[in-house]
Amino acid sequence: MGTITIGGLTLFEMFRDPRYLAPLAVLLGVIFVSAVLAEQDSKGSAAAFVPTVSIVAATATPEPTPTPDGAAIDARRLHDLVKVRDAFLAYRRQNGKFPATRNGITAICATPSDPGCVLASEGAAVRFADGALPYWFVSDGARVVLVAPAESPSDTAQCPAALPLALAGKFVMCLKFDRPAQ
Numbered sequence: 044m045g046t047i048t049i050g051g052l053t054l055f056e057m058f059r060d061p062r063y064l065a066p067l068a069v070l071l072g073v074i075f076v077s078a079v080l081a082e083q084d085s086k087g088s089a090a091a092f093v094p095t096v097s098i099v100a101a102t103a104t105p106e107p108t109p110t111p112d113g114a115a116i117d118a119r120r121l122h123d124l125v126k127v128r129d130a131f132l133a134y135r136r137q138n139g140k141f142p143a144t145r146n147g148i149t150a151i152c153a154t155p156s157d158p159g160c161v162l163a164s165e166g167a168a169v170r171f172a173d174g175a176l177p178y179w180f181v182s183d184g185a186r187v188v189l190v191a192p193a194e195s196p197s198d199t200a201q202c203p204a205a206l207p208l209a210l211a212g213k214f215v216m217c218l219k220f221d222r223p224a225q
Contacts, residue, residue, distance in 0.1 A: 113194030116173075117216065120191045123170045124218045127151060127178060130162040130169045131187050135222055140184040148190065148203055150177040158182075179207055186221040 135141050142158045151159030152171040159180055162169060171178055179190040181203050188203055193214040202217035 116194050117197075120173050120178075120193065121216060121218075123173065124178065124189045124191055124216070126169050127162065127171070127180075127189055128187075128218055128220055131180075131220075134162055141182045141187050141222070143182050143184040144180065147205055148179050148181040148207055150207075151180050151189075153177040176209055179210075186219070189218040191216050 131141055142161050144158055149159070150157050150171070152163060154160075159171065162171075173191065176192050181188050181190075188201060190202060190206065190210070192210060193216040196214050197216045199215060199217060201219035202215060206215060
């Protein structure tokens with residue numbers, strides 16, 4: 044009779060080695076327990092396990108819940124808009140008028156040709172975007188309205204009637220100002 048070898052070990056050596064014996068003992072234990080449970084189930088002495096599933100109806104449109112993170116993001120954006128406003132005012136003091144947007148609302152400085160890019164020299168550390176979306180403005184040279192996305196609803200009475208397509212369906216915040224009285 045020949046000997047059976049697996050991985051260079053004979054069956055006899057495998058049963059003596061604890062690395063093989065421990066998993067084999069666990070496997071035999073699982074088989075034994077499942078056989079006992081199956082026998083009890085077939086005799087009806089133990090109730091069969093029936094999993095239950097709970098079904099909860101979801102609302103069609105969940106209400107947004109303001110979070111501290113959303114409030115912090117809005118506070119940061121408003122801080123950015125105030126800094127941009129200060130840069131606009133500094134530009135107006137030096138040039139007599141605000142930079143004007145010819146075709147309605149535009150990004151402040153998303154590309155070098157945007158009219159708001161002239162503000163880059165007016166203020167240090169002025170942010171023209173929140174990281175995901177730019178900030179926008181509309182100006183006739185005498186008045187300016189700054190527009191930024193928002194995380195929660197706010198008063199939009201100061202906002203222009205037409206907003207950028209990127210803000211469609213989003214909350215916005217607006218900051219309107221004109222030249223200071225002299």
